[in-house]
Amino acid sequence: MTAPAFDSVVAGALREEAGIRNRRVLKACGWTAFAAGVLYFTATQIGMKPAALVAGLPFMWDFLTRLLPPDLTYFQYLVGATIETVQIAIWGTLLAVLFSVPLALLGARNTTPHILVFHATRMFLNALRSINELVFALIFVSAVGLGPFAGVLAIALHATGMLAKFCAEEAEGVEKGQVEAMQATGASKLQVILFGVIPQVIPAFISYTIYRFDVSIRSATVLGLVGAGGLGFSLIKTMKLFKYHETATCILVIFLLVLVSDWICAKLRARVL
Amino acid sequence: MDNQPTAPRTALSIRGLSKTYKGGLEALRDVNIEVNEGEFLVILGPSGAGKSTLMRCLNRLVEPTAGAIFHQGREITSPKQNLRDLRRQFGMVFQQFNLVKRVSVLTNVLTGRLAYRSAWRSLFYSFPQADKRIAVECLARVNMEHKAFQRADTLSGGEQQRVAIARALAQQPAVILADEPVASLDPKIARQVLNYLKQISRELGITVLCNLHQVEYTREFAERVVGMSRGTVVFEGVSSQLTDEVLHRIYYRDPGDADREDAE
Amino acid sequence: MAAPNVSAVASGMPGADRILRELQSRKTWRVHHLLLAAAAIAFLTWCADAVDLRPREVIYAIPVIGEYFARMWPPKWQFADNLWQPAAETIYIAVWGNVIATLIGLPLGVLAASNVTPSGVVRNGAKAILNLFRSISELIWAIFFVSAVGLGPFPGALALGMNYGGILGRLYAEAIENVDRGPIEAMQATGAGRLQVILFAIFPQALPQFVTYNLYWFEVGVRSATVLGMVGAGGIGFELVTAIRLFEWREVGVVLLLILGMVTVIDFASTYLRSKIY
Numbered sequence: 133m134t135a136p137a138f139d140s141v142v143a144g145a146l147r148e149e150a151g152i153r154n155r156r157v158l159k160a161c162g163w164t165a166f167a168a169g170v171l172y173f174t175a176t177q178i179g180m181k182p183a184a185l186v187a188g189l190p191f192m193w194d195f196l197t198r199l200l201p202p203d204l205t206y207f208q209y210l211v212g213a214t215i216e217t218v219q220i221a222i223w224g225t226l227l228a229v230l231f232s233v234p235l236a237l238l239g240a241r242n243t244t245p246h247i248l249v250f251h252a253t254r255m256f257l258n259a260l261r262s263i264n265e266l267v268f269a270l271i272f273v274s275a276v277g278l279g280p281f282a283g284v285l286a287i288a289l290h291a292t293g294m295l296a297k298f299c300a301e302e303a304e305g306v307e308k309g310q311v312e313a314m315q316a317t318g319a320s321k322l323q324v325i326l327f328g329v330i331p332q333v334i335p336a337f338i339s340y341t342i343y344r345f346d347v348s349i350r351s352a353t354v355l356g357l358v359g360a361g362g363l364g365f366s367l368i369k370t371m372k373l374f375k376y377h378e379t380a381t382c383i384l385v386i387f388l389l390v391l392v393s394d395w396i397c398a399k400l401r402a403r404v405l
Numbered sequence: 406m407d408n409q410p411t412a413p414r415t416a417l418s419i420r421g422l423s424k425t426y427k428g429g430l431e432a433l434r435d436v437n438i439e440v441n442e443g444e445f446l447v448i449l450g451p452s453g454a455g456k457s458t459l460m461r462c463l464n465r466l467v468e469p470t471a472g473a474i475f476h477q478g479r480e481i482t483s484p485k486q487n488l489r490d491l492r493r494q495f496g497m498v499f500q501q502f503n504l505v506k507r508v509s510v511l512t513n514v515l516t517g518r519l520a521y522r523s524a525w526r527s528l529f530y531s532f533p534q535a536d537k538r539i540a541v542e543c544l545a546r547v548n549m550e551h552k553a554f555q556r557a558d559t560l561s562g563g564e565q566q567r568v569a570i571a572r573a574l575a576q577q578p579a580v581i582l583a584d585e586p587v588a589s590l591d592p593k594i595a596r597q598v599l600n601y602l603k604q605i606s607r608e609l610g611i612t613v614l615c616n617l618h619q620v621e622y623t624r625e626f627a628e629r630v631v632g633m634s635r636g637t638v639v640f641e642g643v644s645s646q647l648t649d650e651v652l653h654r655i656y657y658r659d660p661g662d663a664d665r666e667d668a669e
Numbered sequence: 670m671a672a673p674n675v676s677a678v679a680s681g682m683p684g685a686d687r688i689l690r691e692l693q694s695r696k697t698w699r700v701h702h703l704l705l706a707a708a709a710i711a712f713l714t715w716c717a718d719a720v721d722l723r724p725r726e727v728i729y730a731i732p733v734i735g736e737y738f739a740r741m742w743p744p745k746w747q748f749a750d751n752l753w754q755p756a757a758e759t760i761y762i763a764v765w766g767n768v769i770a771t772l773i774g775l776p777l778g779v780l781a782a783s784n785v786t787p788s789g790v791v792r793n794g795a796k797a798i799l800n801l802f803r804s805i806s807e808l809i810w811a812i813f814f815v816s817a818v819g820l821g822p823f824p825g826a827l828a829l830g831m832n833y834g835g836i837l838g839r840l841y842a843e844a845i846e847n848v849d850r851g852p853i854e855a856m857q858a859t860g861a862g863r864l865q866v867i868l869f870a871i872f873p874q875a876l877p878q879f880v881t882y883n884l885y886w887f888e889v890g891v892r893s894a895t896v897l898g899m900v901g902a903g904g905i906g907f908e909l910v911t912a913i914r915l916f917e918w919r920e921v922g923v924v925l926l927l928i929l930g931m932v933t934v935i936d937f938a939s940t941y942l943r944s945k946i947y
Binding site: 464466488489490491492493495496497499501502503504505506507508512516517519520524527528530569572573576582 | 849851852854855856857858859860861862864865868869870873874876877
Binding site for chain 2: 141
């Protein structure tokens, strides 16, 4: 390339760059203004004021000093609640596994007996997923009374929604070749599902179940806030009695329980996959 | 640029360079190389010979265990050497191009200017006009200015490598280190890329060190060749001296050498 | 039929006989299998008993629960007029919760990523803080903030921000650790400083992941925000609790349907946006 030609190419590209840059800056300004507007509006709607936060700092500090140090002697009263929390999570997850296998097969396009069944199942699962387990727990506490039973059912329903949807999507994503091979042998539809689809889904299903169990533990720690058993109940009870040092112990135990369950579940999942 | 065959000045001198990695792998053993100002030097050797480690010692992405490197008479391996100043003078081109795929070609080239600019200005992803001019000029040198505003991942491999060359050029370096620049490209594109590198070396007087493992490209492009095998220099000369005997020396390996390969 | 043929071949070959025998022996239950199964069943039974999950109670409970859901029908539609404002508030809480979570998670996530932060002390410190934020449920955070800044949606947003800040921070750190190393090395080779490497080599690569995570956890945040009202931290949860306490089941039905609709719309929007990112 000759020198003048080179210079004009460079000048052209630089001009184009300036144009693109201006447009981009304008666009960025527009989006920033939009986002700022949305955030400002929502902030005023929910009464978010930095001043309120600053004014609240002494109260937070006060609350913290009342919490700390945790009353470690209270720990012995929490052993039972901790075990109950784990038990709720275990049975909640187990029931969810039992419910979600048939629901997943009904809710996957390639295994459902009818397209209407597919849509109905998916809608039902979405409803289960959308409603927080605490909402279920509240309703069940009214229906079957206070206690861990309501918590188990609440976790089971919510987890079924999650687990079945995940499993259905996995079933839809299976490798076609294996399914075709099975059909080619003349296997019935049920046989194809049993030997062609399910074996492919199992590792992911187990891994997700373990993940779900971890989430269930987390949920089970707060179900007690609405009277559905576990550590959350001790938490809210000690708070209502203004025994904040004991509340702090509850929070500490919840923290440790979640940490341990997180660690164990991560290890288990690494072994499954 | 005059290409008079006057007595060449030494650009880089590598003396007694050794590198042993933490696991005990000896990648370089007492390497001595003199590189002339403005030359196109090919370092030839099989993978695992220590070529990549040698290059990374030059811009100190890897710290050598022993030995010294002098650039224009100054020791760059001394602990007092400012890394930012050092790396600015060495442009680097990689086998896998190493462009940031989701940003534009021009921005990728502009990152070659980062070492000249303060971190605070970078915070706003803005560059001075002068840098943009340099970047566009570098792109025009490798005939990629027409794709300046495309995302890097829309380009073919050869185009990405040309952009990577432009990025190295944008540093206004004294030396370009090309680490297997054509190993991921097909032969036609590979020759094109090597041509660009050679042309840059000739026109701008930039010293180019180029790692290659293919003998035919070396014969075609090298002005001078350094042959490496198992961490040591086994040959130094011009490409016409690459006889079968020399190649045997470079590529021969003991049967027990296989495990060296995956370490590099 | 080919089957008799095949089995004739199989029994005629000693190799096949061995394999069949092996299959047979694999199928038999060993003592330790039985013990393990018995232990598992005993453990689960013990758990079930502890959480009142007994066949009799389950059989009793199912119709009762069905009846409670039946009481929600038909929904008392006019009650929806009282719900628009709390429903909007729920979404605002989720929006600000997400913003606060990003403000908390981003710096901590960067500090917790091993390819950015070389100092082990800083890294583990950041991880410990993220773990603390993550492990404590948003409801417990909400109780804490309500006691600090009073009832209302603001503590709700703060609570979501803390909990999801811990979650997002950990995900951000993983996304940062998983970026392609090549561009980082290239950037270091040009002489760019640490901050410049983060800005030009790491962020552009990790950004799509960040946005995906934010959108997904915004969805989850909306679901969480629907219950924050139970502890006085704003949103539609308060109306829900009140309706349940007053046994206004037809109103509960409306709240549930509204939550369902809201979550579904946001799920769709978020899934659509996530599919747009590349």
